[in-house]
Amino acid sequence: MPVIAYREALNQAMTEEMERDDRVFLMGEEVAEYDGAYKVSQGMLAKFGPRRVIDTPISESGFAGIGIGAAMVGLRPIVEFMTFSFSLVAIDQIVNNAANMRYMSGGQFTIPIVFRGSSGMAGALAATHSHRLEAWYAQIPGLTVVLPSTPADAKGLLKSAIRSDDPVVFIENEVLYADKGEVPEGEHLVPIGKADIKRAGSDVTLITYSRSLHATLAAAERLAADEGIEAEVVDLRTIRPLDLETILASVVKTHRAVIVEEDWPYCGIGAGVSDRIYRSVFDELDAPIARVAAKDAPIPYSRALESTMLPSADRVIAAVKEVLYRG
Amino acid sequence: MSQTASAEVKPVVARNQALSWLRQMMLIRRFEERSAMLYQNQKIGGFCHLYSGQEAVAVGSIGVLGEDDYVITAYRDHGHALARGMDPKAAMAELLGKATGCSKGKGGSMHFFDVEKGFLGGHAIVGSHVPLAAGIAFAGKYRNEQRACICYFGDGALNQGCVHEAFNMAALWKLPVIYVIENNLIAMGTQLTRSSAVLDLTIRGGVAYGMPGFSIDGNDVELVARTTREALQRAYAGEGPTFIEMKTYRFRGHSMSDPAKYRTKEELEDAKAQDPIHRFERLLKQRGWLDDATFERFEEEVKHQVEEAIEFAEQSPLPEPAAVYEDVSVASYLPQE
Numbered sequence: 091m092p093v094i095a096y097r098e099a100l101n102q103a104m105t106e107e108m109e110r111d112d113r114v115f116l117m118g119e120e121v122a123e124y125d126g127a128y129k130v131s132q133g134m135l136a137k138f139g140p141r142r143v144i145d146t147p148i149s150e151s152g153f154a155g156i157g158i159g160a161a162m163v164g165l166r167p168i169v170e171f172m173t174f175s176f177s178l179v180a181i182d183q184i185v186n187n188a189a190n191m192r193y194m195s196g197g198q199f200t201i202p203i204v205f206r207g208s209s210g211m212a213g214a215l216a217a218t219h220s221h222r223l224e225a226w227y228a229q230i231p232g233l234t235v236v237l238p239s240t241p242a243d244a245k246g247l248l249k250s251a252i253r254s255d256d257p258v259v260f261i262e263n264e265v266l267y268a269d270k271g272e273v274p275e276g277e278h279l280v281p282i283g284k285a286d287i288k289r290a291g292s293d294v295t296l297i298t299y300s301r302s303l304h305a306t307l308a309a310a311e312r313l314a315a316d317e318g319i320e321a322e323v324v325d326l327r328t329i330r331p332l333d334l335e336t337i338l339a340s341v342v343k344t345h346r347a348v349i350v351e352e353d354w355p356y357c358g359i360g361a362g363v364s365d366r367i368y369r370s371v372f373d374e375l376d377a378p379i380a381r382v383a384a385k386d387a388p389i390p391y392s393r394a395l396e397s398t399m400l401p402s403a404d405r406v407i408a409a410v411k412e413v414l415y416r417g
Numbered sequence: 418m419s420q421t422a423s424a425e426v427k428p429v430v431a432r433n434q435a436l437s438w439l440r441q442m443m444l445i446r447r448f449e450e451r452s453a454m455l456y457q458n459q460k461i462g463g464f465c466h467l468y469s470g471q472e473a474v475a476v477g478s479i480g481v482l483g484e485d486d487y488v489i490t491a492y493r494d495h496g497h498a499l500a501r502g503m504d505p506k507a508a509m510a511e512l513l514g515k516a517t518g519c520s521k522g523k524g525g526s527m528h529f530f531d532v533e534k535g536f537l538g539g540h541a542i543v544g545s546h547v548p549l550a551a552g553i554a555f556a557g558k559y560r561n562e563q564r565a566c567i568c569y570f571g572d573g574a575l576n577q578g579c580v581h582e583a584f585n586m587a588a589l590w591k592l593p594v595i596y597v598i599e600n601n602l603i604a605m606g607t608q609l610t611r612s613s614a615v616l617d618l619t620i621r622g623g624v625a626y627g628m629p630g631f632s633i634d635g636n637d638v639e640l641v642a643r644t645t646r647e648a649l650q651r652a653y654a655g656e657g658p659t660f661i662e663m664k665t666y667r668f669r670g671h672s673m674s675d676p677a678k679y680r681t682k683e684e685l686e687d688a689k690a691q692d693p694i695h696r697f698e699r700l701l702k703q704r705g706w707l708d709d710a711t712f713e714r715f716e717e718e719v720k721h722q723v724e725e726a727i728e729f730a731e732q733s734p735l736p737e738p739a740a741v742y743e744d745v746s747v748a749s750y751l752p753q754e
Contacts, residue, residue, distance in 0.1 A: 115559070141559065147589070152548045152582025159552020162537055163487070165559060183579070186542050187549060195530035195538065196521030197744035231745050231752075255747035283751070331751040362753075 091272040097130045099241040099273045100206075100262065103248035104131070104168060106276070108138055111166065114252055115142040117153055118170030118207075127172045128208055128267050154180035154205065158187045158257075161203040166252060171207035174261055175221040188257040189232030201257045206248070210301055210352055211389055211396060212264035220389035220396075222353040224300075227259040228330040228362070234258045234282055235330040239303035241271040243327055246280025254282060263301040285333035287340070291320035294410050295340040297363060298350040299326040302382075302401050306350045309406035321410060329359055337363065338370055345376040346413040350401045355383035380409040429642045430480070432706045438480055438638055439701060439712075442472040442694045444719040445496045448505055449669075451723050452495070452512060452526075456673045461512045464541075465526045468496030470668035473693035474599050475500040477641030478567060478663075481649060485535070485562070489550050490569040492527035492541040493599075493667075497569060501536045503529065505726035515733035522736045523744065537566075544570060544577030547596070551587040554594035554652075565593040565652035567645070573604025575621055576612055584658070588626040591657035595648045598622060598662045599635060605671040606679045623660035635663025636693040639700075666691070 094102070108114045120127045122135040122145040135143040146153040150171060157167035171177045177184065188201045211220045228235045234256055238244040244262070251258040288303060289310050298306045303325050310321040322340050326333065341347050347367060349360040360381045367379060382401040390396055411417065428435060449467040456465050468475070471493075479488055479500040490497040498508055503519060511518030512526055520530050520539075527541040537553060540546035550568030557564035574580055575598060587594050598618055602609055615621050623630020629651070633644050641663060648659035666688040670677040701707035742750055
């Protein structure tokens with residue numbers, strides 16, 4: 091199986107879907123002539139031309155709305171935000187127009203659109219450029235929210251997102267773009283709404299997604315080698331709708347859970363997932379759920395500070411020891 | 418550079434079409450006045466923004482569109498929906514929150530939709546639908562169809578950022594869209610003089626983006642039609658968007674909960690003397706196209722039609738409780754509870 095980078099996997103997904111369906115087009119800042127701010131769309135203008143790979147002015151609210159309008163009458167736009175931090179100026183379009191349209195029109199209009207782009211603490215970009223907005227979008231009925239952690243998932247999930255008839259918020263991670271992994275060629279679809287067990291284990295369930303998967307897997311390997319603790323790592327992949335079934339099956343097996351995320355702790359994914367676990371299988375838990383999240387402060391510029399915000403393997407290991415009552 | 422469409426005296430459409438426009442304006446007025454009463458009786462909830470006084474704008478402009486063209490508007494949407502041919506029964510049922518409403522009781526007054534008629538809403542965040550209109554027009558151009566989108570909004574929307582982003586891209590990409598600003602002089606309670614640094618709106622909406630900009634009397638239904646038709650030809654010819662300011666006046670408050678204390682009785686009386694329905698009635702009579710008997714017949718017909726719509730709405734079932742989870746997504750919906 092070919093080994094390619096996360097950004098190439100995304101490129102393959104878009105290219106393949108645009109080859110099979112003329113209704114699919116890509117629109118965003120610097121996606122065409124510049125070949126993508128993060129080179130995700132590299133070569134696509136040359137391949138598809140300016141009708142289907144469209145550079146926009148710096149007008150996130152405007153071009154998000156144009157994509158939604160085009161979707162209302164049957165096109166299937168991919169709208170790229172250079173980073174999801176910039177989606178904040180387009181959030182009215184995403185929430186009020188993309189997510190609500192089908193409901194508000196009594197099912198008359200569907201919005202088959204993908205909003206995609208990078209996200210997360212990429213390295214010394216400070217508070218404005220380091221947002222993780224998955225919890226904001228995951229709260230909205232009508233949206234699907236997907237965060238792939240590996241090149242294979244990036245390709246398979248993006249293809250599924252483009253084929254979805256509902257609006258999908260597809261959040262990539264800037265730090266993952268160069269990560270390489272095996273990716274099936276051609277028709278490779280990963281279903282939306284299905285979590286993936288990235289490592290099997292029986293002692294504790296580690297629930298995570300996106301970039302945090304990698305610190306979590308590193309922690310799991312160290313726990314096995316150093317402590318003889320076998321952690322099961324659940325990669326959520328889709329956070330709305332949540333694959334509660336896979337989460338609960340694992341928790342019922344291990345009786346302990348740690349949730350690891352790059353986002354803030356309050357009102358976030360970890361809070362929501364904990365609530366669902368507690369209400370479903372409270373009696374199965376042998377310890378309170380532990381959570382590893384970003385510190386509750388704006389994201390600082392200095393790497394010395396920023397690095398302390400991220401969920402590291404050390405922080406995950408400490409949380410696992412906590413739920414196993416091992417000092 | 419404010420342009421005014423040339424004042425031709427010859428009729429823009431044949432007699433039957435002109436009479437149907439008059440009747441449509443009367444239907445909208447009757448629908449709105451009855452809606453006001455139903456609102457006062459608490460049969461209609463939420464915010465209800467009535468179109469009385471502005472009928473010539475929707476009827477004259479939608480009247481010249483082709484069947485394949487699209488219509489999108491803001492929250493004061495009853496008039497545009499009816500002008501586009503929405504069944505008054507579906508409209509009234511929506512106001513009463515019934516399952517038979519045009520949006521199945523999920524949208525209400527501000528969110529009318531009718532996919533069959535190419536009526537794409539009903540949008541209640543001021544200015545938010547203006548980019549949608551550009552996107553709808555973009556799709557027509559992408560598919561190489563001869564199809565335009567007409568988009569209505571109020572003078573208040575011109576102060577919203579995404580509106581200008583959309584104007585810029587619509588002009589940059591020569592999208593087949595017609596932007597109609599219904600300048601009724603008051604954005605809720607804020608007069609134009611207190612909200613716009615430049616009072617000639619064709620400068621802010623047209624000239625600034627290299628779009629042809631027209632400013633016309635929006636209460637003259639035939640002038641509205643003629644100006645819109647020119648813009649439509651421009652859109653079909655691939656020449657891009659047009660901005661038209663249609664000056665009009667709303668007879669009622671911003672919404673049903675607004676007593677409109679920001680204007681004088683005299684101002685309102687002056688405006689009512691320019692009632693677009695009576696202006697058109699007088700014109701058609703002068704032209705010999707309309708007599709008193711026909712006008713009275715129209716009055717009776719629209720009265721009956723609206724009462725029938727109310728009867729239908731009253732008799733219709735409320736949505737079932739399970740409907741709360743319906744039409745959220747195309748994929749089978751999983752509530753995250």
